[in-house]
Amino acid sequence: MNKTADVTVVGGGVIGCSIAYYLAKKGADVIVVEKNKGPSFGASGTNQGACPLQLFEPPVLELARQSLKLYKNLSEEIGYDIEYDNVGALVCSVDEKQYSDMKKHVEKKKKQGINVRLIEREELLKLEPTLGENVVVGVEEWESCGVNPFKVNYGFACAARRLGARFLFSTEVGKIEKDKDKVTSVATDKGKIITNFLVNAAGAWSPQIGKMLGLVIPVKPRRGQIIVTEPTPLNKRWRCISDADYLLTTAFDLKATEVSKDKRIKLGVAGVYLQESTGNWTIGSSRDFADYNTNVTMQTIRYIAKRAIKFIPKLKDVSCIRTFAGLRPFCYVDGLPILSKVDNPQNFVIATGHAGEGITLAPITGKLISELIVENKTSLPIDAFSFSRFKNAYLQNLG
Amino acid sequence: MERKLQERKVNNIVCRCEEVTEQEIRDAIRKFNLTTVDEVKRLTRAGMGLCQGRTCGSLMEKILSEEINKKVSELLPLKKRPPVRPIKIKLLAKKERESE
């Protein structure tokens, strides 16, 4: 028998489940369709759950800021502990040549209203004895947090379900039916859903959903690999330490990674070293394009491990207990998220392209998309994330 | 007496590495309608310890199969996350292969 819904969301990752929650809160009748047996089998289940505010630049910065505000009370709001962890964020350099860039970074962040502080080598080593002799300079800030991404994903899903949202797991969207300029229904391997709105929150797979409507969504999977260690005693001050390379090259500057002669930079290896409250470290990460391959590769893991030891030497004698890889939904035109309606079909909404920042941005994304659908306006401007921005990019490509 | 036994049973530690009890596992399965051991692992930490589920994995499967009325053989097997045995980070950093 056909099902009906106000809104059908494709994808049960952190983005789809957040959207479902905020929509259900506004009273919408929501169905989430997820091809895997549960949520968190995509990128949302293979990441570090770090939300380091100082790594964000406008226009995404404002989203991150608002999202962090929502995270503060989220456990209470949804009645489930997402393990919000007030870890702050330290960005750290092991390269003398980066000193002036780090100084610029501090000035820029101050102007953006982030309460950052530059810390010289001696003080760094005093405050955090686990840091290595190699460190040159660091920038700390305490508005950032860590969360348990599984718990965010399941927490949103559960809270949405309590508000009446339905979840269809092991169900794959295969076709979308249209009448003139509107989506009418979604065909899955388990039957049809007649729907007023369709949201594409299929992460790295979102282009496939776009294709069903003849739309090119310029997103591709960007693989990241992670090492997990056994627990060690908790660091004294900083448990979320990022490699300045993350800021200065690998994460944002695609060109710099492509032209670099350094194999490590080419593989996008620049760490976020996160010590969970249990004492375990997740050591990330890398950025490469390998289609939908989620294998870890020895070469990349080696670079990640080598780099980690530079920052935190004592890690060398700590055991790796597992490794994993995941696929970030990466917009290859400008690296920005796509949070947008489209001209045709007019009841189709895209919410993806969160790249390596989707956990941080999940709450605000859910809130804004729910506003876009129910009220047709949003409490924060989202023009910078509109789908129409690609028109020019395509013409350029064609030309 | 009957009751006591039951209580003791559910407070059994299933995962020694992460100290997760049988009750915690059953609660998570019921709360979230879990159907895979991977999900039990993510939400309870059982199987995330030093031995990576080699000790507790089969027990987790048994509990899940009981809860959802399926045979263990019907469950999605736990995803393998290398390495097979814990390995020091310095060895990972060193492992050089010329062909790469």
Ligand SMILES: Cc1cc2nc3c(=O)[nH]c(=O)nc-3n(C[C@H](O)[C@H](O)[C@H](O)COP(=O)(O)OP(=O)(O)OC[C@H]3O[C@@H](n4cnc5c(N)ncnc54)[C@H](O)[C@@H]3O)c2cc1C
């Ligand atoms: C290694 C790594 C580290 C990261 N670290 C961080 C971090 O520290 N902080 C941070 O903020 N972000 C981080 N991220 C990014 C973050 O994980 C992602 O941005 C986020 O999880 C994206 O969520 P999503 O819901 O869009 O995608 P996904 O979680 O991939 O969800 C998409 C879902 O859609 C489903 N789907 C696809 N096609 C269909 C279909 N046809 N029918 C039904 N269902 C379908 C898929 O099965 C999948 O479950 C990291 C990512 C990686 C890979």
Ligand code: FES
């Ligand atoms: S006993 Fe569960 S991980 Fe070792």
